[in-house]
Amino acid sequence: MAESKEGAADKKKSKAVETLRGMRDILPDEQIYWEYFRRKAREIADTYSYGRIETPILEQEKLFSRTLGKQTDVVEKEMYVFDDKGGDKVALRPEATASVVRAYINHGMLNLPQPVKMWYMGPMFRYDRPQSGRYRQFYQYGLEVIGGGDAVVDAQLILIATKLFEDLGLKVKVEINSIGTMQTRQEYKIELVAYARKNKKDLCEDCMRRMAKNPLRLLDCKVEACHAIMKNAPQIVDWLDDPSRDHFMELIEYLDEVGVPYVLNPHLVRGLDYYNRTVFEIVPDRGDDAESGSQSALAAGGRYDELVEMMGGREQTPAVGFAVGIERAILEMKQQNVEPPAMPVPDVFFAQLGKEARRASLRLFEEVRKAGFNVVEAFGKASLKAQLESANKVGAHVAVILGQQEVQDGTIIVRDMDSGSQETIPIEKLIDNLKRILK
């Protein structure tokens, strides 16, 4: 009783609940793009024999902090971390590679024929400031090859990535580089910082910070002055160890072999710690050389030969993978005017009038549907006028109308929505009649 009283007092409309910042709904109209992407992505994964893997969205926090690097922004400030009710420190996954590798180890996939190829697609979470093509919940599609170290694996993976975008109707180009091993990268960083320090008076504020925190990022600063200075900076390829250099050379040969167009970008680096050797990005190729920086990468990936061992798996399990930012891919599809196939126009609209007819319609609708027609209805609407209006709006070619009179007579009206002509036929003939008209 007290409740109803409260309810009455609380009559004023309450404010509608909004989505959280950086979160959004993907509505039916938008889905044609998503469905198009999903379909192409699935087809590509299938034809190259990648098996789908789905991993939990929620993982132990340390899975990411240990693998991505504690110092990285992703772990340090962008990860959704909290204690669950049992007191475990958990995190919403900010990416999927670490989870896939965890699964590889957990399920003893080292006993499968190597390399193991897997793909995934799903939501990731980063507590970023939202902007164009960036949300706090975003979707990635990715491929991982674990247990294969040969450069041919890298080459085919890059090939697959380009094929995906080709299938999507997007013009893209590949940028590649090699960042060597943890050790050589360390040596290179020292050299790079030394070079930067010599020019520090001309570097931007961000770059001053990068010198200490993330030296490799000095290379792709967008500020004109920094860019100019870094052109003459020592290049990481000159610091590669021999096996890494050979690996890189082989990769290039393979890419040439299959005709994948690529650009060597000595300034291309990765943000996450686990990468080594091959790194690459897929960026839009918009003809004009408006170099839009790393911001515009549609997909990115690279080799992570140390990760499996680092996570407690068997030693020397090399691996390589990449991920596509699906929002960005879709944004680029719109940019390049890629038209995904439209939703199919329904063949038949099923209209009814009166209670008896409605009852019969519910059943008859199923028969029409089972006969293979794309049929829609608006049973919730009472007036025939309103129903035909709907039929017209959805673009149905034919409307069938069942009223009280027809139910009594065992007939049904079939109306051609284009010409407006209609005829009354025996109800048993409906399916055959529709087949004839819609043939």
Place this chain on the structure above:
RNA sequence: GCGGCCAUGGUGAAACGGUUAUCACAGGGGUUUGUGGUACCUCUAUUACGGGUUCGAUUCCCGUUGGCCGCCCCA
């Protein structure tokens, strides 16, 4: 984390600080419960939220929240 622009119905817009906030589209309902694509009627906003200035605020000021865009970072 830093910076710029912005915030009016479902959408897109309008309203010199001044009576019941205007228009278009979309949507719901109806125009004597049986016919659409061309009519008409009608309904749908405490102008994001909270303060302030003012006789009076959608309009001016501050704060909050949110959106877009750029930086950082990343896919």
